Amino acid sequence: MATQHSKSAARFMISPAVLLLLGWMLIPLSLTLYFSFLRYNLLMPGTEEWAGFLNYRFFLTDPAFFDAIWNTLLLVGGVLVITIVGGVLLALLLDQPFWGQGIVRILVIAPFFVMPTVSALVWKNMFMNPVNGLFAFLAKAVGLEPFDFLAHAPLSSIILIVAWGWLPFATLILLTALQSLDSEQLEAAEMDGASWLSRFFYIMLPHLSRAITVVILIQTIFLLSVFAEILVTTNGGPGTATTNLTFLVYAQSLLQFDVGAGSAGGVVAIILANIVAIFLMRMIGKNLDA
Amino acid sequence: MGRIILEQVTKSFGDVNVIPPLDLEIEDGEFVVFVGPSGCGKSTLLRLIAGLEDVSSGQISIDGRAATELPPAKRGLAMVFQSYALYPHMSVRKNISFPLKMAGLDQAEQNKRVEAAAKVLNLTDYLDRRPGQLSGGQRQRVAIGRAIVREPAAFLFDEPLSNLDAALRVNMRLEISELHNSLETTMIYVTHDQVEAMTMADKIVVLRAGHIEQVGTPLDLYRNPRNLFVAGFIGSPKMNFIEGAEAAKHNAATIGIRPEHLSISKSEGQWKGTVGVSEHLGSDTFLHVHAKDLTSEPITVRSDGEVDIHHGDTVFLSPQDDKIHRFDKEGLRIS
Numbered sequence: 001m002a003t004q005h006s007k008s009a010a011r012f013m014i015s016p017a018v019l020l021l022l023g024w025m026l027i028p029l030s031l032t033l034y035f036s037f038l039r040y041n042l043l044m045p046g047t048e049e050w051a052g053f054l055n056y057r058f059f060l061t062d063p064a065f066f067d068a069i070w071n072t073l074l075l076v077g078g079v080l081v082i083t084i085v086g087g088v089l090l091a092l093l094l095d096q097p098f099w100g101q102g103i104v105r106i107l108v109i110a111p112f113f114v115m116p117t118v119s120a121l122v123w124k125n126m127f128m129n130p131v132n133g134l135f136a137f138l139a140k141a142v143g144l145e146p147f148d149f150l151a152h153a154p155l156s157s158i159i160l161i162v163a164w165g166w167l168p169f170a171t172l173i174l175l176t177a178l179q180s181l182d183s184e185q186l187e188a189a190e191m192d193g194a195s196w197l198s199r200f201f202y203i204m205l206p207h208l209s210r211a212i213t214v215v216i217l218i219q220t221i222f223l224l225s226v227f228a229e230i231l232v233t234t235n236g237g238p239g240t241a242t243t244n245l246t247f248l249v250y251a252q253s254l255l256q257f258d259v260g261a262g263s264a265g266g267v268v269a270i271i272l273a274n275i276v277a278i279f280l281m282r283m284i285g286k287n288l289d290a
Numbered sequence: 291m292g293r294i295i296l297e298q299v300t301k302s303f304g305d306v307n308v309i310p311p312l313d314l315e316i317e318d319g320e321f322v323v324f325v326g327p328s329g330c331g332k333s334t335l336l337r338l339i340a341g342l343e344d345v346s347s348g349q350i351s352i353d354g355r356a357a358t359e360l361p362p363a364k365r366g367l368a369m370v371f372q373s374y375a376l377y378p379h380m381s382v383r384k385n386i387s388f389p390l391k392m393a394g395l396d397q398a399e400q401n402k403r404v405e406a407a408a409k410v411l412n413l414t415d416y417l418d419r420r421p422g423q424l425s426g427g428q429r430q431r432v433a434i435g436r437a438i439v440r441e442p443a444a445f446l447f448d449e450p451l452s453n454l455d456a457a458l459r460v461n462m463r464l465e466i467s468e469l470h471n472s473l474e475t476t477m478i479y480v481t482h483d484q485v486e487a488m489t490m491a492d493k494i495v496v497l498r499a500g501h502i503e504q505v506g507t508p509l510d511l512y513r514n515p516r517n518l519f520v521a522g523f524i525g526s527p528k529m530n531f532i533e534g535a536e537a538a539k540h541n542a543a544t545i546g547i548r549p550e551h552l553s554i555s556k557s558e559g560q561w562k563g564t565v566g567v568s569e570h571l572g573s574d575t576f577l578h579v580h581a582k583d584l585t586s587e588p589i590t591v592r593s594d595g596e597v598d599i600h601h602g603d604t605v606f607l608s609p610q611d612d613k614i615h616r617f618d619k620e621g622l623r624i625s
Contacts, residue, residue, distance in 0.1 A: 192389035
């Protein structure tokens with residue numbers, strides 16, 4: 001049905017969406033690129049001048065930059081591991097028939113609807129606070145010293161908070177994938193003498209691999225830009241212990257008022273994110289083809 | 291060895307009693323077909339034997355061993371599922387060797403058995419393909435291959451041919467029958483298709499609503515159906531039933547006559563009727579004759595392929611007297 005006429009009609013009809021998207025992407029992108037080559041400091045307005053690659057040199061040689069990359073990787077990796085392992089286990093649990101299944105399934109998704117700022121504040125003040133927090137209370141109840149999570153294990157704490165928010169997402173996708181598994185396959189494996197663990201590793205996990213790839217892809221996109229949880233809990237600190245790339249760009253442009261270096265950081269982040277995206281798309285392409 | 295005995299086996303799902311107390315003996319090496327309309331409990335019965343469902347009460351023994359409490363893997367049975375239930379992410383070789391791997395056999399032994407099974411089933415060229423790249427018949431053979439490598443005491447087939455097209459079904463039917471002849475292992479085969487039952491079985495078990503209506507050889511069921519249900523279920527086209535005055539002449543509440551035991555003539559005969567639809571199959575012609583005085587249902591007659599009778603013709607039917615089946619008010623056979 002792809003006649004010349006219908007093709008041009010199709011192009012005409014999708015053009016508004018394409019133009020809108022292009023405008024939405026290209027204008028900020030070009031502005032960022034432009035700023036990244038300027039000496040642009042908010043404290044000295046009107047003194048912008050061409051700076052060449054100075055901003056990039058400044059950003060890339062900043063010791064905080066390597067910390068930020070490392071923290072970003074740890075954060076993304078940590079959350080992925082927790083959500084996928086936890087998500088698979090929770091999905092297996094929720095797939096069992098039990099009383100109140102419907103309600104529980106709805107409740108499980110709830111954390112996903114809590115805004116990142118809110119959930120981070122709740123975790124910070126109600127759970128992890130060394131004086132008033134629930135964990136401190138429990139520690140004291142069994143006679144232990146309360147642990148100051150955000151001071152002594154700041155990145156792990158943030159990983160925990162973010163993972164808590166994303167766990168329902170992973171659980172839900174993996175649960176639907178698990179439910180689409182043909183029960184006759186499991187029964188066949190049972191007849192073939194496979195124990196529950198063998199059934200899990202040889203039948204269920206391979207079946208879940210596509211869903212897991214999808215979860216990895218979607219979560220990575222969002223986890224590379226985790227920001228609110230850091231801002232309201234640790235502000236990137238102590239030192240640069242919880243500064244990821246996104247937060248570093250923010251700190252550079254709005255805490256140190258250096259928009260030029262911030263923009264350069266932004267461009268670097270875009271390049272890094274694209275490298276990650278290439279790897280992910282390859283992985284997903286391989287997995288979705290089969 | 292695969293002698294399977296069911297004693298007083300029942301199964302209920304919640305309040306629904308699917309299998310009322312049921313006794314059945316399956317001899318070693320027999321090809322037994324469970325046949326019945328959908329929802330009659332034949333698949334459930336098979337799953338009870340397989341151990342995929344637990345019996346609500348009663349005993350199952352396999353080879354003289356109590357198997358009621360045994361998990362499926364320990365019963366020494368292999369099952370071929372309706373959807374084949376192949377593992378889509380594994381190659382054919384891995385699919386077939388999976389039960390061997392689970393049993394902990396070494397790689398060399400696994401390969402040997404897989405090659406042997408592949409040879410029997412003409413799958414040698416496909417061993418490295420995935421199930422998704424195979425045709426329906428080939429997938430069916432892989433499923434059978436996965437069953438035979440385990441050298442089970444008995445094979446269980448759950449409507450294995452229902453997903454295949456008609457031509458392939460006939461082929462696979464022959465292949466399974468040949469497999470049974472060469473392996474001489476007990477096979478239990480579930481189907482709703484009475485043609486499959488008639489052509490393959492040593493022994494047919496006709497089920498209705500969980501009850502065993504009759505057990506016997508195919509010809510036994512064909513010649514001496516124990517009641518109306520079996521009479522109507524076995525045989526194709528279906529047996530014609532006539533009630534009322536004509537049946538009373540034979541001292542029965544209902545008489546049954548198979549389409550192939552009626553002769554049709556344009557000039558003379560016992561029963562008069564008008565031809566409705568006629569189905570020409572080439573070798574045979576099935577004529578649906580409306581005989582309003584006898585029964586409201588059209589009477590099916592099987593006749594020659596070349597018969598010159600058309601829609602609207604008035605015809606006369608004559609049953610072969612010794613082939614008339616007589617049933618009483620309860621639907622039981624009067625012999």
